[in-house]
Amino acid sequence: MDKLINFSNRIDESLIVRFDPAVNRALDYAVAYGFVVQQPTGNFKLTDNGKSFAERIKIEGNLMATEIKDLTELSKKLTETRIKELVEIWEDKYAQDK
Incomplete structure (x- = not known):
């Protein structure tokens, strides 16, 4: 998490990107339980039910x-623009079919 925080703060641009299938499974469960919805853009958004659940965890x-x-901390700094920059960095370094 520290490397991602440093990336969001523009301290360190050398970030290792990994694709963990557990994230997809977690998103599938979150959608199934009504905690998030997938928007037409592909992004996921927390629902009111998800926000309520998150508040209960915080409490x-x-x-x-x-x-x-x-x-x-990340939510304030890791914008959609910054995530797109991260994807571009990864694609430039590692993607086979550009």
């Missing part, structure tokens, strides 16, 4: 505290 205090802290 617990010690549940996912590190993840909440890191993701809260």
Whole structure:
């Protein structure tokens, strides 16, 4: 997570991108439970139900505290534009079919 935070702060542009199938599975479950919806652009958006669930996790205090802290920091800095830049960096370095 530190490397992603550094990337979002423009401290370090050398980021390793990995595609973890667990993320897709988690998104499938989140959609199935109504926590997120996929928008026509392909992006995912938290629903009111998802926001409520996230608030309940925060209220617990010690549940996912590190993840909440890191993701809260990232949410302010890792914009769609910055994510597109990350994808472009990855494509330039590693994509076979450009």
